[in-house]
Amino acid sequence: MTTAIAHLGPSGTYAEAAALIFTKGFVTETAQEAILCPYPSIAQTMEAVAQGEAQLAVVPIENSIEGSVTMTMDALWRLDKLQIRQSLVLPIDHALLSQASQLEAIRRVYSHPQALAQCQQWLDIHLPKAQRIATHSTTEALQHLDEDSTIAAIASQRAAQLYNLPILNCPLNDYPDNCTRFLVLGLDPSPGGTHTSLAFSVQANQPGVLLKPLQVFAERSINMSRIESRPTKRSLGDYVFFVDLEADARLAKTQAALAELSTCTETLKTFGSYNVVSP
Structure with missing residues (x-):
């Protein structure tokens, strides 16, 4: 049996590097x-699993500098049958790739928005005039760097090779x-793990509407390692809240918390329990 693992392509992305690390342990x-199956966008990577084109997908969810990857969050809420099997933390060292002989010759710098944002101070200092x-x-x-020595790209050292x-640089x-x-x-779903991820919407935008859902975890001493809101896209001021718990959904107190949470939210989606791995 062969397992297809989708990731953001083309070859050389950090998502592919993470997929390679996961694949080694998986095999x-x-x-x-x-x-490994590259896809042109994060959403298409996730849809490949939802539609049965691939069995697994590896996608970025959070960066230590720029925060959450909103495309992943929005697709996770939309494709709610997807389950988190594992979380993988990968160190990121960006490199500037170009055929230019010196920095002053570079007029345009290409990369994913997250990578550009993670290097914005460096770009402000060393390439302030580059688009x-x-x-x-x-x-x-x-693939276009060989055609024009005035352009550069921010990518991984592995991509350069x-x-x-x-x-x-x-x-x-x-x-x-x-x-x-x-x-x-x-x-x-995975059998369980140290963390559980979920998302929920509330019935109305009014004072205290978020207090009860948060109390559900506080009263049971369940720590939230992350909470973030995303617009539902229904109307201005209407949000979905994403929460990561340091708890296993198999535990009785976690199950009780989720059962109570379902009574004080409009829609509750649980994405499963999993372990966090650092290579």
């Missing part, structure tokens, strides 16, 4: 074959301890 643990152009991934523009491109990220947390998604 060892299950004795199954696995193939910053967002792409779907950190590797999307690499894969595409045989020179590195002008590394690392570029504004903060040294830059890391991204990835999710491994599938249709089947």
Whole structure:
């Protein structure tokens, strides 16, 4: 049996690097074959699993500098049958790739919006006049670097090796301890783990409407490691709240908390319990 694992492409992205790390452990643990399948966007990567094109997907969910990846959050709420199998934390060191002989020759810098944001201070200092152009991934523009020596891309050192491109500077990220947390998604839930993720909407935008859902966890001494809101896209001021718990959904107190939470929310979606792995 071969397992297809979807990730953001083209080859050389950080998502592919995370998928390769996961695949190594997956193959060892299950004795199954696995193939990596690149997709042009995060949403399409996740939809591939929802539609049965792939069995698993590896997508970024949170960066230590720029925070949450909103495209992943929105797709997770929309494709609510997806379950989190594992979380993987990957160190990120951005590199500037270009055929330019010196920085002063660079007129445009391409990369994923997250990568551009994670390097904005460096760009402000060293390439203040260069236009910053967002792409779907950190590797999307690499095939064009050989055609124009006035353009550059922010990508990984591994991407530079894969595409045989020179590195002008590394690392570029504004903060040294830059890391991204990835999710491994599938249709089947994991057996359990140290963390549980969920999302919910509330019935009305009024004072105290969020207090009761939060009390559900506080009263049971369940710690929330992350809470963030995203617009429902129904109307201005209407939000979905994403929560990560340091708890296993198999525990009785977690099950009791989720049961009570369902009574004080409009819609509750649980994405499963899982372990967080740092290579």
